[in-house]
Amino acid sequence: MTPGGLMIGVRGAELTAEERELLAHPRVVGVILFTRNFESWDQLCALTAAIHRQGEPAPIVAVDQEGGRVQRFREPCTVLPPARLIGARHDQDDRTSRHWAREMAWLMAAELRAAGVDLSFAPVLDLDRGFSSVIGDRALHGDPDSVAELATAWTEGMRAAGMAATGKHFPGHGGVSADSHLDLPVDDRPVLALRGEDLVPFERLVESGGLDAVMTAHVVYSDMDNQPATFSRQWIQNTLRQELGFEGVVVGDDLGMEGAASIGDYPERAESAVDAGCDLIMLCNELDAIPGVLDALGAEVDPQTQRRLAMLQPGAAPASSLEALHATDRWVTARRVVDDIAASATDSG
Structure with a gap:
């Protein structure tokens, strides 16, 4: 039985008949949404409800909503400032910066x-x-130590709002200039340097139990392996699982990115990623390739992967509607904090 669930993209603001059929496939465990899937708040709520009705357990609905330039849903959602502003405050006031990270993550x-x-x-x-x-x-x-501190606060905020936390991009994408969406970056630094710097935040949060999932990078770390980390048993099985002791969900970044192209066609990429140890793989934009990937992987996800994927199911929402959320003191407080973060860009400029 092959491990690895598949998370897919969908084309628009409503599910098509073909997409409903795909979501009924036992290998498809979720949907990742993008700006193309968002027209209004009511439409978004209807779309997530429709996705959740397609399976048991309900498919996971995911998005990239970090803040700054990576925020798929904007108004009426709060427009979130970039995370770097929180780090800039950390150099002056670490207590306030941790509070900022916790509150912005909770609000998001x-x-x-x-x-x-x-x-x-x-x-x-x-x-x-x-x-x-x-x-x-x-x-x-x-x-690295500052990232670990701030990310710990960030995960606390997410979990307080009933959402699992995913650390990305393992073992660290910050050491290469190339964009793995468009190229295959190669990081030639010694593994010892990676362990002393880039791996530190992952190690700290795994040790503290702060991460439910870890997303891998489509980057080659040539001193360890000639394959991108998403497709590397050395990184996933040996380093992340055995050395760091991570027991949560390993998420492979989007198989449609150029950083994955060296592995082969889409079915070959999917098979390679799950063989390396990814519990969840994604095909976000190349939607015509989804049937071929499903044919290659087969119908059933193994029980251990299913147990891990259950960690991504959400807890209770703080409020059942945006209006109800806005009426809470908790949201009002968090919104003021996010405004302070945004204003700090002007203050420091």
Whole structure:
């Protein structure tokens, strides 16, 4: 029995008949949404409800809602500032910065949960080295210990809103300038350097139990393996599972990215990722390729993977609607904090 569930993208604001059929496939365990799937709040709520009705257990509805330039749903959701602003405050006032991280993560997760979205793939644990074209201000800080502190607060906020936390992109995407959406980055640094820097936030949060999932990077770390980390048993099985002791969900980044292309066609990428140890793989945009991937993987997900994937199912939402959420003191307080974070960009500029 082959491990690995598949999370798929859908084309628009409503499910098509073909997409409903795909969601009934036992290998398809969720949907990841993008800006193309968002027209209004009511439409989003209807879409998540329709997705949840397609299976038992209900398919997981996920999104990338980090803040800054990676925020798929905006108004009436709060427009979130980039995580780098939280890290900038950390250099002056670590207590306030941790409070900022916790509150922004809670607000982000609470708003999504009110719409029926189960999971946002966050926080980013990559280090801000100042030259990565794809990470940039998505990172919390450049110092590993600071990232670990702030990300711990971030995961606390998400979990308080009933949402699992996903650290990404293991073992660290901040050391390469190339964008793995468009290229296959190669990080030539010694593994010892990675262990002393980029791996530190992952190690700390795994040790503390702060992560329910870890998303891998489509980056080759040549001192360890000639395969991108998503397709590397060395990184997933030996380092993440055995050395760090991670027992949660391993999520492979989107198989449609250029950083995965060296592995082969889409079925070959899917098979390679699950063979390496990914519990959850994603095909976000190349929707015509989904049937071929399902044919290659077969119908059944193994029981151990199913148990891990259950960790991504959400807890109770803080409020059942956006209106009800806005009426709570908790949301009002968190919104003020997010406004303070956004204003800090002007204050420091």
